Amino acid sequence: MTIFLTLVCHRLLREIAEFIKVQDEQGFLKALFVKEHRIAMIEGYHRRLSTAVASFQVTRILVFTSVQWLRTTTLGVSPARHSRLAVKE
Secondary structure: OHHHHHHHHHHHHHHHHHHHHHHHHOOHHHHHHOHHHHHHHHHHHHHHHHHHHHHHHHHHHHHHHHHHHHHHHHHOOOHHHHHHHHHHO
16 A cells, blocks of 8 residues: 555656646746636645645554554564563563
């Protein structure tokens, strides 16, 4: 899942870079005429970035929880006790 999210973010960042390049190449008057469209595009990118960040956070939580669960089940020791044992070693 993390690889998929990484690819989605990479594609999104390429789209944003292309959008910025196009905006930079436009003349001043044309930029004024397409102002509403530009704002809508920026808001769309903002929403997509927010969704991607939230997805990475959920993935991070799931991975952390899975690691804790694996430690508990494979070692037969609670994560807190495992941490104390690791410190003593």
